[in-house]
Amino acid sequence: AGDTFKFYSEGEWKVSSSGKSVPIINPTTRTTQFKVQACTQEEVNKVMESAKIAQKSWAKTPLWKRAELLHKAAAILKDHKKPIADCLVKEIAKPAKDAATEVVRSGDLVSYCAEEGVRVLGEGKFLVSDSFPGNERTKYCLTSKIPLGVILAIPPFNYPVNLAVSKIAPALIAGNSLVLKPPTQGAVAALHMVHCFHLAGFPKGVISCVTGKGSEIGDFLTMHPIVNCISFTGGDTGIAISKKSGMIPLQMELGGKDACIILDDADLDLAASNIVKGGFSYSGQRCTAVKVVLVMESVADTLVKKVNEKVGKLTVGPPENDCDITPVVTESSANFIEGLVMDAQKKGATFCQEYKREGNLIWPLLLDNVKQDMRIAWEEPFGPVLPVIRISNVEEGVHHCNASNFGLQGCIFTKDINKAMLISDAMETGTVQINSAPARGPDHFPFQGLKDSGIGSQGITNSINMMTKIKSTVINLP
Numbered sequence: 001a002g003d004t005f006k007f008y009s010e011g012e013w014k015v016s017s018s019g020k021s022v023p024i025i026n027p028t029t030r031t032t033q034f035k036v037q038a039c040t041q042e043e044v045n046k047v048m049e050s051a052k053i054a055q056k057s058w059a060k061t062p063l064w065k066r067a068e069l070l071h072k073a074a075a076i077l078k079d080h081k082k083p084i085a086d087c088l089v090k091e092i093a094k095p096a097k098d099a100a101t102e103v104v105r106s107g108d109l110v111s112y113c114a115e116e117g118v119r120v121l122g123e124g125k126f127l128v129s130d131s132f133p134g135n136e137r138t139k140y141c142l143t144s145k146i147p148l149g150v151i152l153a154i155p156p157f158n159y160p161v162n163l164a165v166s167k168i169a170p171a172l173i174a175g176n177s178l179v180l181k182p183p184t185q186g187a188v189a190a191l192h193m194v195h196c197f198h199l200a201g202f203p204k205g206v207i208s209c210v211t212g213k214g215s216e217i218g219d220f221l222t223m224h225p226i227v228n229c230i231s232f233t234g235g236d237t238g239i240a241i242s243k244k245s246g247m248i249p250l251q252m253e254l255g256g257k258d259a260c261i262i263l264d265d266a267d268l269d270l271a272a273s274n275i276v277k278g279g280f281s282y283s284g285q286r287c288t289a290v291k292v293v294l295v296m297e298s299v300a301d302t303l304v305k306k307v308n309e310k311v312g313k314l315t316v317g318p319p320e321n322d323c324d325i326t327p328v329v330t331e332s333s334a335n336f337i338e339g340l341v342m343d344a345q346k347k348g349a350t351f352c353q354e355y356k357r358e359g360n361l362i363w364p365l366l367l368d369n370v371k372q373d374m375r376i377a378w379e380e381p382f383g384p385v386l387p388v389i390r391i392s393n394v395e396e397g398v399h400h401c402n403a404s405n406f407g408l409q410g411c412i413f414t415k416d417i418n419k420a421m422l423i424s425d426a427m428e429t430g431t432v433q434i435n436s437a438p439a440r441g442p443d444h445f446p447f448q449g450l451k452d453s454g455i456g457s458q459g460i461t462n463s464i465n466m467m468t469k470i471k472s473t474v475i476n477l478p
């Protein structure tokens, strides 16, 4: 298949029998950067069968040995920082420094997971029967955590490496085998990351990676009878997967419309820098990006001015130059963002900057005086476009946050911790940040979304637990 990257099955790099490939379009040049194999359903079957077989002996491999291999993979991953980061720059236009940070963060995540795993999985419970009414002390219950089997991991384009290892490492330390279906944009970075696990020496079939079009192998993977658990991060596809998948545990991290509520006593400089960092880093293509600012009218003019000063300093251009704002991932994404901007313009939003677009590159834009009837008040642009809604009381802000179909994170800026706690309690989101922008990390913190934002909770410890099941053995005394 010439310059087409191979997929990873049964511990080997393979060319698909389909003879077809999937192009990866560089968001900056809008030309084909790489190609990956378009795997067939038969190839998926083979991967699943080998994953199922490999898992049985992997689960019996001592925990400390599994941890040792993960530590090895983490070190190799960090050694390969440069080529992997280069792929991220070319495949998803992630700014060069952020791309390198993603790889290092991933190595750290894998190591932390190995350390956490030996502790979390190295202990169980001991229960006695006579604490429950009517029982004598004749039953001893021992619990341990056992793997689920084969885990299917589907990460998104915005963190093809980090959100892959956040599923791979907990799965493997817990004794599961893992099948990865990377996003098309970011697939080569993910294949390179998988190569690091290959070099670390994981037994064949314990980790595999299939590439191809979601439309061809997506449903086949998610509905595959061998899959015992799906960990997915992405958009609406997650909702479709949850409806089609079988009776298996799901871990889903989907969209967000993270609200940033600014009270009148807030440190406005702190709020402004967090709004710009939270709203515009990686051009707003993060599920945890600040996606709507809800500011008290009394401080709105000052805040908007401060935010605009900072927006004016953002650099715009190619990811190779480490610009703050880089082309968004696809042309259709840019078109979608533009649709939201045009709708807001038609309905009378105030444009703080001129709207400008060249190809997939959209200049950062703050939209003030956004009203409830505008699509951008509710929809997730996943781009460098941020709406500001002016509110006359806190309740209005909380109401807007809770009226969203999403419930990932939110943030509050105030100097009054008592107020902050009450507002946090009232916000229907998985996490509320006080005086900082929303963020998933540090990666051992719990991370979860309510409503359409997800199922279950992530974070290293939660993911390890989620990818195991409790097994009880009861000793019955005579």
Ligand code: G3H
Binding pocket: 158, 159, 253, 285, 286, 287, 288, 438, 439, 440, 441
């Ligand atoms: O896009 C979704 C990610 O989980 C966000 O992660 O907060 O580290 O950017 P982040």
